[in-house]
Amino acid sequence: MQDYVASREPVGSKTIVDRYSFGVSAATIRNDMAALEEDGLIAAPHTSSGRVPTDKGYRMFVDHLAEVRAMTTAQRMAIRTFLEEGADLDDVLARTVRMLSQLTNQVALVQIPVVPRSYVRHVELVLLSPSRLLVVLITDAGRVDQKVVELPQGDDQPLVDDVALAELRARINGVLVGRLLADVPATLQSLAETLPAPRRTVLERIGAALSATVDDRQDRLILAGTANLARTERDFPGSILPVLEAIEEQVVLLRLFREMELDERGVSVSIGRENPLVGLAETSILAGGYRSSAGEVARIGVLGPTRMDYSGNIAAVRAVARYLSKLLGEE
Template structure:
């Protein structure tokens, strides 16, 4: 079992290696940090850490670097996350602002989180199982083309173009708009999904084919708002840290493009008492992400299940800063989506 001083040595090894990307030796630890003991004593502590497989030597006679297990112990021992600066907190409020809809606020969220952490930022759409249809709008684009617009009570706006295949007069568009809102407005997305396939029954048979096409478009919009999906930003950050990955970054890029993989990983990450969960290195091997760490926190719009947001990057990352940023952004996003 590592002693309290050995754990402190592990902490400075992690911090110095994250900062420099250079293996850390006993001499540099003594010079940079106030342990009040000799380099020989620090070497003994490092030997203990190596026996515990918390650090390793990448080359003969080199300094030491943290292992995945070492990062895990470091994160578990992380009592206090580095607080965000006043400028960072102000950036969150200013950058997110008051967007018009959920799509825009989530897009801004991942861009901001990527900038704060220099990692790939991920945010899961909130579960809209309890969302309702606020309004359906039909916008004529030409004699034969319409735009269907679905607006939910959670601020989501989804637009699709429909080729009517026949001329559509303004009077019929008005009638269809009124009947769609009469059938769907105020109903849950689940109820709307059930009602839409029968919407053509409200019209004369000669209009049935057109109404069915528009109904199919709206049904796909309803279903899209019910499915889990992710928004991502900052993939270019992987290229900047390519040296931190054991081989090519392409397997990592392929994995993050497969949203099902990341959604499953997010689903298995339990947020702890600090408000942030970490999955490190080999803990992600089953997802094809053994060279990465993923940090996640939850945010919960009122009445819905918890959705996740977080960052993905190499195991050599600034855990303290990144965990604080993930937690702060998650808390602000919860308030923003709830309209507080």
């Protein structure tokens, strides 16, 4: 297994005899390999070639993995330093997938914490011009979202100036701070009904921007390292196009990702044809869990060919998840 993962070349009995001191003949090794092939654990990709692991073989290997290769001190320091430099939640998560893709040479995925249990910490309004307004939403998890709103113009003057904007800002924060994000649209609608027509129009534009922000932040994935698939294209007979198309189906991929049950090691591995999503039959998905500042558990992991370094990838996912949980818990 490890020889094939390292070399990508089918492994034959002679290679095993030459490389390892088992004290048995090549004929004995061939007999053992024939038994493994009969059990469906290895297969010959070509006549007279060596053998490669099957999905069933990878599954047995992962399930009986006795040791997970530890991260080096330098790797642990790099993870901590890189993640601590994140400016906000979005930046931290973007850094997380970049770091994980570099550590594993796979596609890295992180699930954004679910929105409905996040709360509004503050809404900021910045007048960019008489006709443009920047709306900034800050949540209890430290996430910052920004949208630019085009303002309608009055007959002879802007609908809002700095004084009117300050009053509107105070009223919006008065009704939104501490509320669930899911409650934002209805709360602003109720507030709009108490305002005179010109201010109501402006608030409706702001409300539409904030509602769109809430919708945009529904459960989704951030990915990095898709280019790593091209570097392992030989691991995908035919074409990597189906894999790329499957990755684009974020809703389906996310459902598969979050439904993976973590084992006692805090990870879950879905191998080859265990993946129900069309296009991922030649890939493995390895998932772990991290805890957001709001206490929600979300998934983090990697996707790549079945011929991957499972021990090293499990170690990387667990280490990055652990540092991410620690960092978010300190916010």
